[in-house]
Amino acid sequence: MIKTSNSIRLAFAIAAFGLLSAGPGSAQDASKPVTDRGVLSAAVTDFIQPGYRNFRDKAQAMGAAISPLCEAPSAPGLEVARKAFGELVTAWSEIEIIRFGPVVDDNRLERILFFPDRRGIGLKQIQQVLAEKDETATTPERLAAKSVALQGLTTLEYLLYGTGAEDLAGGDEFRCDFAGAVAARIYGTAGELVDAWDDPEGIAARLSDPKPENPDFRDEREGLQALLGVFVNSSELVADTRLKPFLGAGVDEAKPKSAIFWRSGLTGTAIAGDMKGLQELYKASGMIELTPEDIQRYGTSAMFELSNAQRTIDRMKQPLPQAAADPETRDAANYLRLVLLSIRDTFSGRIAGGLGLSAGFSSLDGD
Template sequence: MRKILVLLMLTMVAPVMAQEGKLPPPNAEAAKYPLVTRSSVLERAVNDVIRPAFQNFKDKTDAMTVAMDGLCVAPSSPNLDDAKLAFADVVDAYSRVEFFTIGPLGRDNRAERIFFWPDRKGIGLRQVQQVLAQEDETATTPDGLTSKSVAVQGLGALEFVLYGTGNDTLTSTDGDFRCRFGLAISKSLANIGSELVVDWMASDGIATHLMEPREDYADYRTKIEALEELVGFMSHGMEAIRDTRLLPFIGREGAPKPRLAPFWRSGLTMAAVQANIEGLQTLFEKSQIADAVGPTDMGLRASVEFEFANAFRAVDLVSLPVDQAVTRSKQMSALNYLVIVTQSLQTVFGEQLSAALSLSVGFSALDGD
């Protein structure tokens, strides 16, 4: 009888001791997972990645406007070089945010106004050349540009101003109209940059909805939906790098077509691709989304880090401008390998990470469905 009473007492005390931490659970190692909460992932993604990245884009467009204004006031080779450096900084900054197409960037044709791409039929080039040939004064103010085609408002048009045929006139007064057109584009980009920052900082805007989903929100009702958006950025972002940045110009089914590469005139194609990849890597790392999985999926982080390292090694091997790189076997091999790596990362994000988080990322907007 005494043994029975002792057993009963131990049975009653055990749960209390376990709650106080005196007895470890049978699966103590698994109990510490996930390492971070889903709410923490969403907050980090917005506050540590998305908001700072758009602020950086705004800052770079502001600096671009200053550089272009300086060039127009005092045309010279050094000032043209400064404008080109500022342009490269804007390309880098935008390449890190262009896959955050939800909300602010997706409204009012902002993404297209910033960078009209792909442009396989050369529509943008013809329209920019027409503006320059006609010296259309309505294209020398941001308001005038807004009423025109998106193809003459953004980075593609500004690249032609700085690097296209006739760019040498920018070092003298002969390039006055060309420079004022470029300055208007810079101001327009800076205006969009400011709008994006304001929208992402709004107290009850998309940032709040993404971090704190609610049933009565039209966009994000649950943390599942918000996390699906984040994983979608990474998966579809890798798909876009492959399908709209690399494949059109490397010529897998024919001769390479380097002029189908973005920013080929300025020689910034691979710099933009690298910034694309770095932007997605930053989202993956700083959000700590790989730590929101269970113990059986903790190896995903290492898999993703391994593939990112492969991607950067491939980018580093493409050391020449793309029109020359496609004529070198080693560099073409690196470009083809980069295609394979982006496919692998897309699969890891869209299938493995998605499954580990019990998400459904769905098809890409690139599918046209």
């Protein structure tokens, strides 16, 4: 059982020690001078492109797990599909921090993950499809023409874990076909992202090699601004749209069923994946090395805080949403949000200043 405020105070104390004593860290070759373009290129080739490829591959594996479940329904087959879903959620969580470029075109973000869904639109549509046995939802081609809320991870989670999911092991043909179509749509969207980022004349080239004639990333500053925005906006997004809604104002106001992936028990997995993605981008890009040495230690400390937050999730003995409603573990759950807000403030303040940039507006403001 995780103890609360003492462990939280200890975590921040350790992080503070890291701030004072730790040196800078980066994946780039220390023998080579770090340049703006080198950072941008590394972010693309060492994090963004492989991240989307991994997501595509896990989406393909998801479909490959559903097909035999539909052909020969069984409890072990359902468990294989659920395991593949967990790996798919992890892969998406690690790359979803990239919220610029092709992923924001054609409603791809919403097609992959329709969340938050405060009015329950997606759930109502899923239940309607199941109740009516709407055959237009059972092939990826026809599903593509339906609501984006039906095409992504939250729909697939409900089909694999929601009311009636156990019927998949007993031969619920319609539900299984629906799940297969959703998996195929996710794979298709993932493939679009891979193709867009692998296009030699596309966004990867523009971000790695900024030019005045580009429609975006006309100079290195604009590219670095986008990378900085990943740390600022994504940490805030996870804190305020993934954690805050189910944390509530106190134990009595916690809302575990408002959490992302609460049915599958993958809330902590998803949030830990977001944190890992921030760490991997930080390491791959080497962006912190563009800042003065006295600023770099703040980046090191921020990454240490993220590691400690992930360990907090790993040590939880119950699903994260339930931990928020337990007086003995609530502080540990709330600590995760505090870490993410600290990351936001560190990157929008000291690190942005060290780069000679401004953090810009929040992606949550709607401006």
